[in-house]
Amino acid sequence: MIRFYHVYQSYSRDIYTLSDISSTIRPGEFVFLTGASGAGKTTLLKLIIREEVPHKGNLIVNGQNVTSIPVSKIPRLRRSIGVVFQDFKLIKTKTVFENVTFVLKTLGIDLKERRRRAHHVLKQVGLQHKTQFYPLQLSGGEQQRVAVARAIVNDPVLLLADEPTGNLDPEMAMEIMNLFQKINRKGTTVLIATHDRQMIERMGKRVLTLHQGHLLHDTSPVPSEEL
Protein backbone atom coordinates (compact mmCIF):
# COMPACT_ATOMS: atom_id res chain seq x y z
CA MET A 1 0.00 0.00 0.00
CA ILE A 2 2.80 2.43 0.91
CA ARG A 3 6.43 2.13 -0.17
CA PHE A 4 9.19 4.52 0.80
CA TYR A 5 12.37 4.40 -1.29
CA HIS A 6 15.16 6.43 0.28
CA VAL A 7 12.87 9.31 1.06
CA TYR A 8 14.42 12.57 2.24
CA GLN A 9 12.67 15.75 3.22
CA SER A 10 14.22 19.03 4.18
CA TYR A 11 13.03 22.59 4.67
CA SER A 12 16.47 24.14 4.72
CA ARG A 13 19.82 23.21 3.25
CA ASP A 14 21.63 20.29 4.93
CA ILE A 15 18.98 19.88 7.64
CA TYR A 16 16.79 16.88 6.93
CA THR A 17 13.42 16.42 8.64
CA LEU A 18 13.34 12.94 7.14
CA SER A 19 16.45 11.12 6.12
CA ASP A 20 16.74 8.01 3.98
CA ILE A 21 13.39 6.46 4.90
CA SER A 22 12.83 3.11 3.24
CA SER A 23 10.01 0.85 4.27
CA THR A 24 6.91 -0.93 3.02
CA ILE A 25 3.44 -1.03 4.52
CA ARG A 26 1.39 -3.80 2.95
CA PRO A 27 -2.34 -3.56 2.15
CA GLY A 28 -4.48 -4.35 5.18
CA GLU A 29 -1.74 -3.68 7.71
CA PHE A 30 -2.22 -1.75 10.96
CA VAL A 31 0.93 0.23 11.72
CA PHE A 32 1.92 2.70 14.41
CA LEU A 33 4.37 5.47 13.64
CA THR A 34 6.02 6.74 16.75
CA GLY A 35 8.82 8.98 17.90
CA ALA A 36 9.38 12.07 19.96
CA SER A 37 8.02 15.45 18.91
CA GLY A 38 9.94 16.66 15.87
CA ALA A 39 10.95 13.15 14.85
CA GLY A 40 9.21 13.59 11.49
CA LYS A 41 5.92 11.69 12.00
CA THR A 42 3.64 14.45 10.71
CA THR A 43 5.99 15.19 7.80
CA LEU A 44 5.82 11.55 6.76
CA LEU A 45 2.02 11.65 6.75
CA LYS A 46 2.07 14.91 4.77
CA LEU A 47 4.21 13.23 2.12
CA ILE A 48 1.73 10.36 1.81
CA ILE A 49 -1.19 12.69 1.01
CA ARG A 50 1.11 14.79 -1.18
CA GLU A 51 0.71 17.86 0.99
CA GLU A 52 4.45 18.01 0.66
CA VAL A 53 6.80 16.68 -2.02
CA PRO A 54 9.89 14.73 -0.87
CA HIS A 55 13.21 16.42 -1.41
CA LYS A 56 14.66 13.13 -2.65
CA GLY A 57 13.51 9.55 -3.12
CA ASN A 58 10.27 7.96 -4.22
CA LEU A 59 7.04 7.27 -2.43
CA ILE A 60 4.42 4.91 -3.82
CA VAL A 61 0.91 5.13 -2.36
CA ASN A 62 -1.78 2.73 -3.56
CA GLY A 63 0.19 2.08 -6.74
CA GLN A 64 0.84 5.74 -7.54
CA ASN A 65 4.19 7.44 -7.28
CA VAL A 66 3.12 10.52 -5.35
CA THR A 67 6.45 12.24 -5.96
CA SER A 68 5.60 12.53 -9.63
CA ILE A 69 1.81 12.32 -9.62
CA PRO A 70 0.10 14.87 -11.94
CA VAL A 71 -1.43 17.73 -9.99
CA SER A 72 -4.85 16.91 -11.44
CA LYS A 73 -4.76 13.49 -9.74
CA ILE A 74 -3.99 14.79 -6.24
CA PRO A 75 -7.67 15.32 -5.25
CA ARG A 76 -8.53 11.73 -6.21
CA LEU A 77 -5.53 10.43 -4.25
CA ARG A 78 -6.62 12.38 -1.19
CA ARG A 79 -10.20 11.23 -1.49
CA SER A 80 -9.01 7.63 -1.38
CA ILE A 81 -7.20 8.33 1.90
CA GLY A 82 -8.95 9.14 5.16
CA VAL A 83 -6.94 11.52 7.32
CA VAL A 84 -7.40 12.47 10.97
CA PHE A 85 -5.35 15.63 11.38
CA GLN A 86 -3.63 16.53 14.61
CA ASP A 87 -5.43 19.89 14.68
CA PHE A 88 -8.66 18.26 13.39
CA LYS A 89 -9.00 20.70 10.46
CA LEU A 90 -12.75 21.04 10.74
CA ILE A 91 -14.50 23.84 8.85
CA LYS A 92 -15.81 26.16 11.55
CA THR A 93 -18.68 27.54 9.49
CA LYS A 94 -20.07 24.08 8.73
CA THR A 95 -22.02 21.80 11.02
CA VAL A 96 -20.79 18.38 12.12
CA PHE A 97 -22.96 16.81 9.42
CA GLU A 98 -21.64 19.18 6.74
CA ASN A 99 -18.03 18.62 7.78
CA VAL A 100 -18.38 14.86 7.78
CA THR A 101 -20.18 14.70 4.44
CA PHE A 102 -18.30 17.43 2.60
CA VAL A 103 -16.20 15.00 0.54
CA LEU A 104 -19.29 12.94 -0.28
CA LYS A 105 -20.95 16.12 -1.52
CA THR A 106 -18.06 16.90 -3.87
CA LEU A 107 -18.39 13.32 -5.15
CA GLY A 108 -22.01 14.03 -6.10
CA ILE A 109 -23.52 11.62 -3.57
CA ASP A 110 -27.16 12.52 -2.88
CA LEU A 111 -28.42 13.88 0.41
CA LYS A 112 -30.23 10.71 1.48
CA GLU A 113 -27.11 8.60 1.08
CA ARG A 114 -24.97 11.29 2.76
CA ARG A 115 -27.35 11.29 5.72
CA ARG A 116 -27.24 7.50 5.94
CA ARG A 117 -23.44 7.36 5.89
CA ALA A 118 -23.05 10.31 8.28
CA HIS A 119 -25.43 8.73 10.76
CA HIS A 120 -23.53 5.45 10.52
CA VAL A 121 -20.07 6.93 11.18
CA LEU A 122 -21.23 9.45 13.77
CA LYS A 123 -22.90 6.63 15.67
CA GLN A 124 -19.59 4.78 15.61
CA VAL A 125 -17.84 7.72 17.25
CA GLY A 126 -20.77 8.41 19.59
CA LEU A 127 -21.81 11.76 18.13
CA GLN A 128 -25.02 10.89 16.29
CA HIS A 129 -26.91 13.38 18.49
CA LYS A 130 -24.68 16.31 17.56
CA THR A 131 -25.04 16.45 13.78
CA GLN A 132 -26.23 20.07 13.75
CA PHE A 133 -23.58 21.39 16.11
CA TYR A 134 -20.75 23.59 14.87
CA PRO A 135 -17.15 22.57 15.71
CA LEU A 136 -16.68 25.42 18.15
CA GLN A 137 -19.68 24.20 20.14
CA LEU A 138 -17.90 20.89 20.75
CA SER A 139 -15.16 19.90 23.17
CA GLY A 140 -11.67 19.04 21.90
CA GLY A 141 -12.40 15.33 22.23
CA GLU A 142 -15.67 15.65 20.32
CA GLN A 143 -13.97 17.60 17.55
CA GLN A 144 -11.38 14.85 17.30
CA ARG A 145 -14.14 12.27 16.95
CA VAL A 146 -15.78 14.33 14.21
CA ALA A 147 -12.42 14.34 12.43
CA VAL A 148 -12.33 10.55 12.76
CA ALA A 149 -15.87 10.25 11.40
CA ARG A 150 -14.93 12.42 8.41
CA ALA A 151 -11.86 10.31 7.74
CA ILE A 152 -13.79 7.05 7.57
CA VAL A 153 -17.05 8.17 5.96
CA ASN A 154 -15.79 7.53 2.43
CA ASP A 155 -14.54 3.97 3.14
CA PRO A 156 -10.93 4.88 2.40
CA VAL A 157 -8.36 2.30 1.28
CA LEU A 158 -5.87 3.94 3.59
CA LEU A 159 -6.50 5.64 6.91
CA LEU A 160 -3.90 8.03 8.33
CA ALA A 161 -4.24 9.51 11.79
CA ASP A 162 -1.97 12.03 13.44
CA GLU A 163 -2.25 11.76 17.24
CA PRO A 164 -5.91 10.76 16.99
CA THR A 165 -6.32 10.15 20.72
CA GLY A 166 -4.36 13.10 22.01
CA ASN A 167 -7.42 14.92 23.34
CA LEU A 168 -9.40 11.91 24.45
CA ASP A 169 -9.80 10.27 27.84
CA PRO A 170 -8.40 6.72 28.01
CA GLU A 171 -11.81 5.12 27.58
CA MET A 172 -12.73 7.09 24.48
CA ALA A 173 -9.17 6.67 23.15
CA MET A 174 -9.56 2.92 23.41
CA GLU A 175 -12.95 3.07 21.71
CA ILE A 176 -11.45 5.01 18.81
CA MET A 177 -8.61 2.51 18.55
CA ASN A 178 -11.12 -0.31 18.50
CA LEU A 179 -12.97 1.52 15.75
CA PHE A 180 -9.74 1.81 13.72
CA GLN A 181 -9.16 -1.87 14.28
CA LYS A 182 -12.66 -2.67 13.07
CA ILE A 183 -12.08 -0.58 9.94
CA ASN A 184 -8.74 -2.34 9.49
CA ARG A 185 -10.44 -5.73 9.62
CA LYS A 186 -12.58 -4.68 6.67
CA GLY A 187 -9.36 -4.30 4.65
CA THR A 188 -8.42 -0.66 5.15
CA THR A 189 -4.72 -0.08 5.74
CA VAL A 190 -4.22 1.98 8.89
CA LEU A 191 -1.21 4.12 9.80
CA ILE A 192 -1.36 5.97 13.10
CA ALA A 193 1.19 8.51 14.27
CA THR A 194 1.30 8.68 18.06
CA HIS A 195 3.70 8.96 20.94
CA ASP A 196 1.32 7.18 23.31
CA ARG A 197 3.59 4.24 24.25
CA GLN A 198 0.94 2.61 26.42
CA MET A 199 -1.56 2.53 23.62
CA ILE A 200 1.00 1.11 21.22
CA GLU A 201 1.95 -1.65 23.68
CA ARG A 202 -1.68 -2.46 24.39
CA MET A 203 -2.53 -2.78 20.69
CA GLY A 204 0.45 -4.98 19.83
CA LYS A 205 0.82 -3.91 16.20
CA ARG A 206 3.76 -3.21 13.94
CA VAL A 207 5.61 -0.07 15.01
CA LEU A 208 7.83 2.23 12.96
CA THR A 209 9.97 4.39 15.23
CA LEU A 210 11.41 7.63 13.96
CA HIS A 211 14.23 9.47 15.62
CA GLN A 212 15.41 12.83 14.32
CA GLY A 213 14.16 12.00 10.85
CA HIS A 214 15.69 8.53 10.67
CA LEU A 215 13.79 5.26 10.79
CA LEU A 216 15.21 3.80 13.98
CA HIS A 217 13.17 0.61 14.46
CA ASP A 218 10.63 -1.41 12.56
CA THR A 219 9.22 -3.85 15.09
CA SER A 220 6.90 -6.69 14.16
CA PRO A 221 3.50 -7.16 15.77
CA VAL A 222 3.06 -9.26 18.88
CA PRO A 223 -0.03 -11.35 18.06
CA SER A 224 -0.72 -12.46 21.64
CA GLU A 225 -1.45 -8.89 22.77
CA GLU A 226 -3.86 -8.12 19.97
CA LEU A 227 -7.25 -6.89 21.12
Place this chain on the structure above:
Amino acid sequence: MFQFLLFSLSEGTLSLWRSRMLNLLSIGTIMFAMFILGSFIFVALNLRNLTINWQEQIQFNIFLKDAITPAEQQQLQSFLNEHLLVETAVFLSKEDARKKFEKDFEGYAEASAELQENPFPASFQVALLKGIEKDAFQTLRTNLEQFKGIDEIFYDEEIFKRLTFFANLIQMAGWFFGSIMVFSSIFSISNVLKLTFFTRREEVDIMKLVGASRSYIRGPFIVEGVLQGLVGALFGVVLVFMGYVFLTYYLGSSEESIFSNLELVFIPFTWLITLILAGGFSGLLGSLFSLNQFLEEHIRYQ
Protein backbone atom coordinates in the same frame (compact mmCIF):
# COMPACT_ATOMS: atom_id res chain seq x y z
CA MET B 1 -21.85 18.39 -14.31
CA PHE B 2 -25.30 18.80 -12.77
CA GLN B 3 -23.95 17.73 -9.38
CA PHE B 4 -21.13 20.26 -9.72
CA LEU B 5 -23.55 23.07 -10.55
CA LEU B 6 -25.79 22.07 -7.66
CA PHE B 7 -22.82 21.98 -5.30
CA SER B 8 -21.49 25.36 -6.48
CA LEU B 9 -24.93 26.91 -6.29
CA SER B 10 -25.67 25.69 -2.77
CA GLU B 11 -22.19 26.55 -1.44
CA GLY B 12 -22.11 29.91 -3.28
CA THR B 13 -25.56 30.92 -2.00
CA LEU B 14 -24.64 29.86 1.52
CA SER B 15 -21.44 31.87 1.42
CA LEU B 16 -23.28 34.90 -0.02
CA TRP B 17 -25.63 34.75 2.96
CA ARG B 18 -22.92 34.11 5.55
CA SER B 19 -20.84 37.12 4.46
CA ARG B 20 -23.87 39.25 3.64
CA MET B 21 -22.55 42.44 5.25
CA LEU B 22 -19.39 42.27 3.18
CA ASN B 23 -21.34 41.37 0.06
CA LEU B 24 -23.65 44.36 0.52
CA LEU B 25 -20.75 46.51 -0.65
CA SER B 26 -20.44 44.86 -4.05
CA ILE B 27 -24.19 44.38 -4.42
CA GLY B 28 -24.63 48.10 -3.64
CA THR B 29 -22.01 49.10 -6.21
CA ILE B 30 -23.54 47.05 -8.99
CA MET B 31 -27.01 48.26 -7.97
CA PHE B 32 -25.82 51.84 -8.31
CA ALA B 33 -24.15 51.10 -11.65
CA MET B 34 -27.27 49.53 -13.09
CA PHE B 35 -29.42 52.29 -11.65
CA ILE B 36 -27.30 54.91 -13.42
CA LEU B 37 -27.24 52.96 -16.67
CA GLY B 38 -30.97 52.18 -16.45
CA SER B 39 -31.90 55.78 -15.62
CA PHE B 40 -29.99 57.17 -18.58
CA ILE B 41 -31.57 54.59 -20.89
CA PHE B 42 -35.00 55.46 -19.48
CA VAL B 43 -34.53 59.22 -19.94
CA ALA B 44 -33.05 58.86 -23.43
CA LEU B 45 -35.83 56.50 -24.47
CA ASN B 46 -38.53 58.92 -23.35
CA LEU B 47 -36.85 61.95 -24.90
CA ARG B 48 -36.66 60.09 -28.17
CA ASN B 49 -40.33 59.17 -27.85
CA LEU B 50 -41.14 62.80 -27.16
CA THR B 51 -39.30 63.90 -30.30
CA ILE B 52 -41.04 61.27 -32.39
CA ASN B 53 -44.35 62.27 -30.85
CA TRP B 54 -43.80 65.91 -31.71
CA GLN B 55 -42.45 65.19 -35.15
CA GLU B 56 -45.40 63.01 -35.97
CA GLN B 57 -47.54 66.11 -36.39
CA ILE B 58 -45.98 69.13 -38.07
CA GLN B 59 -47.10 72.32 -36.37
CA PHE B 60 -46.16 75.82 -37.50
CA ASN B 61 -47.11 79.47 -37.04
CA ILE B 62 -47.99 81.97 -39.75
CA PHE B 63 -47.25 85.43 -38.36
CA LEU B 64 -49.28 88.14 -40.02
CA LYS B 65 -48.28 91.67 -40.86
CA ASP B 66 -50.06 94.37 -38.84
CA ALA B 67 -51.13 95.87 -42.15
CA ILE B 68 -53.00 92.76 -43.32
CA THR B 69 -56.48 93.57 -44.61
CA PRO B 70 -59.53 91.66 -43.41
CA ALA B 71 -60.05 90.39 -46.94
CA GLU B 72 -56.48 89.07 -47.12
CA GLN B 73 -56.89 87.45 -43.73
CA GLN B 74 -60.20 85.87 -44.76
CA GLN B 75 -58.62 84.59 -47.98
CA LEU B 76 -55.80 82.97 -46.02
CA GLN B 77 -58.22 81.51 -43.47
CA SER B 78 -60.31 79.95 -46.25
CA PHE B 79 -57.24 78.50 -47.91
CA LEU B 80 -56.11 76.89 -44.70
CA ASN B 81 -59.55 75.57 -43.78
CA GLU B 82 -60.01 73.96 -47.18
CA HIS B 83 -56.51 72.56 -47.53
CA LEU B 84 -56.45 68.75 -47.44
CA LEU B 85 -53.30 68.50 -45.34
CA VAL B 86 -54.38 70.92 -42.63
CA GLU B 87 -56.02 69.49 -39.56
CA THR B 88 -56.54 72.71 -37.61
CA ALA B 89 -55.80 76.37 -38.23
CA VAL B 90 -56.50 78.54 -35.21
CA PHE B 91 -56.40 82.30 -35.49
CA LEU B 92 -54.69 84.17 -32.67
CA SER B 93 -55.35 87.91 -32.71
CA LYS B 94 -52.77 90.45 -31.54
CA GLU B 95 -54.63 90.80 -28.28
CA ASP B 96 -54.89 87.00 -27.81
CA ALA B 97 -51.16 86.73 -28.46
CA ARG B 98 -50.45 89.33 -25.81
CA LYS B 99 -52.69 87.54 -23.30
CA LYS B 100 -51.07 84.23 -24.10
CA PHE B 101 -47.65 85.76 -23.51
CA GLU B 102 -48.75 87.20 -20.18
CA LYS B 103 -50.15 83.86 -19.15
CA ASP B 104 -47.14 81.83 -20.29
CA PHE B 105 -44.57 84.24 -18.88
CA GLU B 106 -46.16 85.62 -15.74
CA GLY B 107 -42.93 87.29 -14.65
CA TYR B 108 -43.00 89.57 -17.68
CA ALA B 109 -46.75 90.25 -17.52
CA GLU B 110 -46.27 93.68 -15.99
CA ALA B 111 -43.67 94.69 -18.54
CA SER B 112 -46.06 93.67 -21.29
CA ALA B 113 -48.92 95.66 -19.76
CA GLU B 114 -46.72 98.75 -19.62
CA LEU B 115 -46.16 98.67 -23.35
CA GLN B 116 -48.26 101.27 -25.10
CA GLU B 117 -48.30 99.44 -28.38
CA ASN B 118 -49.00 95.72 -28.64
CA PRO B 119 -45.85 94.26 -30.22
CA PHE B 120 -47.26 90.75 -30.62
CA PRO B 121 -48.31 89.89 -34.16
CA ALA B 122 -51.53 88.11 -35.00
CA SER B 123 -50.99 84.59 -36.26
CA PHE B 124 -52.48 81.35 -37.44
CA GLN B 125 -51.40 78.28 -35.47
CA VAL B 126 -51.53 75.49 -37.99
CA ALA B 127 -51.35 71.76 -37.33
CA LEU B 128 -51.06 69.39 -40.28
CA LEU B 129 -52.59 65.96 -40.32
CA LYS B 130 -50.51 63.34 -38.51
CA GLY B 131 -47.95 61.57 -40.59
CA ILE B 132 -47.61 64.33 -43.20
CA GLU B 133 -44.05 64.36 -44.53
CA LYS B 134 -41.82 67.42 -44.52
CA ASP B 135 -41.78 67.59 -48.36
CA ALA B 136 -45.56 68.17 -48.42
CA PHE B 137 -45.11 70.87 -45.82
CA GLN B 138 -42.49 72.57 -48.00
CA THR B 139 -44.92 72.64 -50.94
CA LEU B 140 -47.61 74.11 -48.69
CA ARG B 141 -45.12 76.66 -47.43
CA THR B 142 -44.28 77.72 -51.00
CA ASN B 143 -47.99 78.09 -51.74
CA LEU B 144 -48.52 80.14 -48.58
CA GLU B 145 -45.70 82.50 -49.45
CA GLN B 146 -47.84 83.72 -52.44
CA PHE B 147 -50.37 85.21 -49.99
CA LYS B 148 -50.18 88.86 -49.13
CA GLY B 149 -50.10 90.00 -45.51
CA ILE B 150 -47.87 87.19 -44.27
CA ASP B 151 -44.84 88.32 -42.33
CA GLU B 152 -43.19 84.99 -41.52
CA ILE B 153 -43.91 81.28 -41.64
CA PHE B 154 -42.23 79.85 -38.58
CA TYR B 155 -41.50 76.14 -38.30
CA ASP B 156 -38.99 75.34 -35.57
CA GLU B 157 -37.25 72.36 -37.07
CA GLU B 158 -34.19 73.04 -34.99
CA ILE B 159 -35.91 72.03 -31.78
CA PHE B 160 -36.34 68.47 -33.07
CA LYS B 161 -32.74 68.32 -34.16
CA ARG B 162 -31.68 69.60 -30.77
CA LEU B 163 -33.95 67.17 -28.93
CA THR B 164 -32.70 64.21 -30.95
CA PHE B 165 -29.13 65.34 -30.35
CA PHE B 166 -29.89 65.75 -26.65
CA ALA B 167 -31.45 62.27 -26.46
CA ASN B 168 -28.38 60.79 -28.16
CA LEU B 169 -26.13 62.73 -25.83
CA ILE B 170 -27.98 61.45 -22.78
CA GLN B 171 -27.80 57.90 -24.07
CA MET B 172 -24.08 58.26 -24.74
CA ALA B 173 -23.55 59.76 -21.29
CA GLY B 174 -25.50 56.82 -19.90
CA TRP B 175 -23.22 54.34 -21.62
CA PHE B 176 -20.17 56.29 -20.54
CA PHE B 177 -21.04 56.63 -16.86
CA GLY B 178 -22.71 53.24 -16.82
CA SER B 179 -19.58 51.59 -18.25
CA ILE B 180 -17.39 53.31 -15.68
CA MET B 181 -19.74 52.18 -12.94
CA VAL B 182 -19.85 48.62 -14.32
CA PHE B 183 -16.06 48.50 -14.37
CA SER B 184 -15.90 49.78 -10.83
CA SER B 185 -18.43 47.15 -9.79
CA ILE B 186 -16.32 44.44 -11.40
CA PHE B 187 -13.40 45.76 -9.41
CA SER B 188 -15.49 45.93 -6.26
CA ILE B 189 -16.88 42.39 -6.68
CA SER B 190 -13.38 41.13 -7.34
CA ASN B 191 -12.08 42.76 -4.16
CA VAL B 192 -14.99 41.67 -2.01
CA LEU B 193 -14.49 38.10 -3.23
CA LYS B 194 -10.82 38.42 -2.39
CA LEU B 195 -11.79 39.42 1.14
CA THR B 196 -14.35 36.61 1.32
CA PHE B 197 -11.67 34.25 0.17
CA PHE B 198 -9.23 35.33 2.86
CA THR B 199 -11.87 34.87 5.54
CA ARG B 200 -12.39 31.37 4.15
CA ARG B 201 -8.78 30.58 3.42
CA GLU B 202 -8.60 27.94 6.13
CA GLU B 203 -11.75 26.36 4.78
CA VAL B 204 -10.24 26.24 1.28
CA ASP B 205 -7.09 24.62 2.67
CA ILE B 206 -9.20 21.97 4.39
CA MET B 207 -11.21 21.42 1.21
CA LYS B 208 -7.94 20.79 -0.60
CA LEU B 209 -6.70 18.41 2.09
CA VAL B 210 -9.81 16.26 1.98
CA GLY B 211 -9.59 16.07 -1.80
CA ALA B 212 -12.01 18.63 -3.20
CA SER B 213 -11.02 19.21 -6.81
CA ARG B 214 -9.96 22.64 -8.04
CA SER B 215 -13.23 23.22 -9.85
CA TYR B 216 -15.21 22.37 -6.71
CA ILE B 217 -13.24 25.02 -4.83
CA ARG B 218 -13.56 27.63 -7.59
CA GLY B 219 -17.21 26.92 -8.42
CA PRO B 220 -18.81 28.45 -5.31
CA PHE B 221 -16.69 31.62 -5.64
CA ILE B 222 -17.78 32.08 -9.25
CA VAL B 223 -21.42 31.47 -8.33
CA GLU B 224 -21.11 33.94 -5.47
CA GLY B 225 -19.79 36.64 -7.84
CA VAL B 226 -22.51 36.00 -10.42
CA LEU B 227 -25.19 36.08 -7.72
CA GLN B 228 -23.84 39.37 -6.37
CA GLY B 229 -24.06 40.83 -9.90
CA LEU B 230 -27.56 39.49 -10.56
CA VAL B 231 -28.96 40.59 -7.21
CA GLY B 232 -27.32 44.03 -7.47
CA ALA B 233 -28.60 44.57 -11.02
CA LEU B 234 -32.09 43.43 -10.00
CA PHE B 235 -32.18 45.99 -7.21
CA GLY B 236 -30.84 48.63 -9.63
CA VAL B 237 -33.66 47.92 -12.09
CA VAL B 238 -36.20 48.03 -9.24
CA LEU B 239 -34.86 51.47 -8.30
CA VAL B 240 -35.27 52.71 -11.89
CA PHE B 241 -38.83 51.35 -11.85
CA MET B 242 -39.55 53.22 -8.63
CA GLY B 243 -38.23 56.37 -10.30
CA TYR B 244 -40.55 55.70 -13.26
CA VAL B 245 -43.57 55.28 -10.96
CA PHE B 246 -42.69 58.49 -9.13
CA LEU B 247 -42.23 60.48 -12.38
CA THR B 248 -45.45 59.14 -13.85
CA TYR B 249 -47.31 60.25 -10.74
CA TYR B 250 -45.51 63.61 -10.59
CA LEU B 251 -45.88 64.50 -14.29
CA GLY B 252 -49.46 63.27 -14.34
CA SER B 253 -50.37 65.66 -11.55
CA SER B 254 -48.66 68.70 -13.04
CA GLU B 255 -50.72 70.05 -15.90
CA GLU B 256 -48.45 72.98 -16.56
CA SER B 257 -45.52 70.83 -17.59
CA ILE B 258 -44.62 70.52 -21.24
CA PHE B 259 -44.44 66.79 -20.55
CA SER B 260 -48.00 66.67 -19.23
CA ASN B 261 -49.23 65.07 -22.43
CA LEU B 262 -46.31 62.70 -22.60
CA GLU B 263 -47.00 59.15 -21.56
CA LEU B 264 -43.79 57.89 -20.00
CA VAL B 265 -42.72 54.46 -21.15
CA PHE B 266 -40.61 52.13 -19.04
CA ILE B 267 -37.56 50.31 -20.34
CA PRO B 268 -38.69 47.33 -22.48
CA PHE B 269 -38.63 43.91 -20.79
CA THR B 270 -35.86 42.52 -23.01
CA TRP B 271 -33.63 45.48 -22.09
CA LEU B 272 -34.34 44.91 -18.41
CA ILE B 273 -33.34 41.26 -18.73
CA THR B 274 -30.22 42.40 -20.60
CA LEU B 275 -29.37 44.81 -17.77
CA ILE B 276 -29.81 42.11 -15.14
CA LEU B 277 -27.78 39.63 -17.18
CA ALA B 278 -25.12 42.30 -17.67
CA GLY B 279 -24.97 42.54 -13.87
CA GLY B 280 -24.51 38.79 -13.64
CA PHE B 281 -21.83 38.93 -16.32
CA SER B 282 -20.00 41.68 -14.42
CA GLY B 283 -20.11 39.44 -11.37
CA LEU B 284 -18.70 36.59 -13.40
CA LEU B 285 -15.87 38.79 -14.68
CA GLY B 286 -15.20 40.06 -11.15
CA SER B 287 -14.98 36.58 -9.70
CA LEU B 288 -12.85 35.23 -12.57
CA PHE B 289 -10.58 38.24 -12.26
CA SER B 290 -10.05 37.75 -8.53
CA LEU B 291 -9.64 33.99 -8.93
CA ASN B 292 -7.08 34.28 -11.70
CA GLN B 293 -5.18 37.24 -10.36
CA PHE B 294 -5.04 36.61 -6.64
CA LEU B 295 -6.52 33.33 -5.53
CA GLU B 296 -5.21 30.84 -8.03
CA GLU B 297 -1.98 30.24 -6.17
CA HIS B 298 -3.92 29.38 -3.01
CA ILE B 299 -6.42 27.15 -4.73
CA ARG B 300 -3.89 25.37 -6.92
CA TYR B 301 -2.57 22.07 -5.66
CA GLN B 302 1.20 22.09 -5.31
